[in-house]
Amino acid sequence: MTIQHGLSVDVEDWFQVLNMAHVIDRAGWDEFELRCGDSTRRLLELFDRRGAKATFYFLGWIAERLPDLVRDVTAAGHEIGTHGYDHRVLPDLGQEGFREDLERTARILEELTGQRPRTFRACTWSIGEKTPWAVDELLRAGITLDSSIQPVRHPDYGVPGAPTTPYRIAGSEGAELLEFPPLTWDVLGRHLPVGGGGYLRLFPLAMLRAGLRQKTRLGVPGCLYLHPWEVDPDQPRQALGGLRGFRHYVNLRKTLSKLDTLLAQFQFTTMSAAIDQRGASWREKLPAYRAAELLA
Numbered sequence: 001m002t003i004q005h006g007l008s009v010d011v012e013d014w015f016q017v018l019n020m021a022h023v024i025d026r027a028g029w030d031e032f033e034l035r036c037g038d039s040t041r042r043l044l045e046l047f048d049r050r051g052a053k054a055t056f057y058f059l060g061w062i063a064e065r066l067p068d069l070v071r072d073v074t075a076a077g078h079e080i081g082t083h084g085y086d087h088r089v090l091p092d093l094g095q096e097g098f099r100e101d102l103e104r105t106a107r108i109l110e111e112l113t114g115q116r117p118r119t120f121r122a123c124t125w126s127i128g129e130k131t132p133w134a135v136d137e138l139l140r141a142g143i144t145l146d147s148s149i150q151p152v153r154h155p156d157y158g159v160p161g162a163p164t165t166p167y168r169i170a171g172s173e174g175a176e177l178l179e180f181p182p183l184t185w186d187v188l189g190r191h192l193p194v195g196g197g198g199y200l201r202l203f204p205l206a207m208l209r210a211g212l213r214q215k216t217r218l219g220v221p222g223c224l225y226l227h228p229w230e231v232d233p234d235q236p237r238q239a240l241g242g243l244r245g246f247r248h249y250v251n252l253r254k255t256l257s258k259l260d261t262l263l264a265q266f267q268f269t270t271m272s273a274a275i276d277q278r279g280a281s282w283r284e285k286l287p288a289y290r291a292a293e294l295l296a
Contacts, residue, residue, distance in 0.1 A: 003216045004267045006180060006223040006274035007047075007054040008081075008147065010121060011040060011062055011069075014229035014236070016087045018124045018156065019244045026086065029061070035235055036062060037069045039228035044076055046256065050263035055271040057083035057121045060105035063112060070112045079270035080109055081119035082143075089126040095133045102141040119271055121225075122148035125157040125182075128295060135291035136171040145272055147180045147223060149295075152193045159295060164191050165220045166275060168288040176288065180271055183222040185211035197226030200258055201251040212266050221274035224262070230255045 013036040015024050024032075040056070047054055056073045058080060063070050074080055082105045090098055102120070110116045120143045127134045127148040138146055146169075151162040164184045168176045183195025185207060193199060194211040208224075215222035229235055233252035240248060268274075275283065 001219070002267060003219065003221055004269040004274055004277055005183075005212060005215070005221045006147075006271040007052055007268035008121070008223065008225040008271055009040065009043060009054055009056045010083055010225060010227050011036060011056050011058045012083065012087055012227060012229070013062065014232065016059065016061075017227070017229070017248065018087075018089070019240055019248045020238060023238050023240065029086075032236075034062075034065060035232055036228040037066050039232045040069055040073070042231050042256065043228065044073065044078075046260060046263065047078070048076065050260070052263050052268040053078055053270045053273065054268065055079040055081045055119060057081040057119075058105075058109060059083050059087055060085035060108045061087075063105075063108050067112050070109065074113050079119065079272055080113050080115070080117055081121060081271070082106060082109060082117040083121055084123055087123045089123050090131040090134055091126060095137060098131075098134060099137050099140070102137060102143075106141060116142055118143060119145040120148065121146070125150040125154075128157060128159050132291045132295040135169055135177065136173070139171050139175045139177055143177060145178045145180060145275060147182065147225075147271060149179055149181055150193065151181050151184060152191050154193075160191070162294060163287065163289075165215065165218065167286050168283075169294060170288060170290050172292065178275055178283065178286070180221075180223050180275060182225055183208070183211045183215070185214060195222065195224050197230040197255065198247055198250075200224075200226060200262075201230065201255055205258055205261060208262060209265065212262075216266075219278075221277070223271065223274075224268065226255070226259065231259075
């Protein structure tokens, strides 16, 4: 069968990313021009032209200020997911704070769309060994599909032993949700992350194609993700310095054209539809893990 891969957009603006946290005070966010509306609409136009659907993980903070953007994404037939309220990593929120954050954002998105979000992505992939309780909170909030666990080793995040294909993950009381990890290219015994906007901008397209083709051969969907600011090469520049500056600004002018090439070569749909395409019996046969053990 033809595999449709998952396509996702984390809707946040340039000044909200973790790389900016040491130079931009969160209390001053409202002083900046919101640019992600125009950037998101660029992505909507591209997706429409290529016949692709995507899941848009909205920050509640953005949804409050750009409600028409949420409505436009919904009207275009895309899925709305939650990215939390204001891009705080889960260890900083703590379990109770995360519970409140999830509910606050769910209320905002439900008021705008008429539907409570069922899919979630954590800020900076911050479900990991410090936050095994996150799975219980997601289940409590009605989340059925998560995409927050990076199966790689990274200085800021990652669970290197986690699977690189979709799986089930159970909370402390046995209830399960589906985990949809971002795309990797598994080669020579290593999981090479290739699915994000930064990798799209930095790596040759051949590496992303290799990851997507590998998942297709396995009969499972891969997950591609990016951010609106990655198609905004004219965004204000900050003196980030070193690796942080390089990661944020490298090849911003190439993002749209490279993404367009991938959309022309592979089929993409929402995160939920990518999982649902194989049917309930396939989902029931996915490997299952307990959060307390996988994230230990």
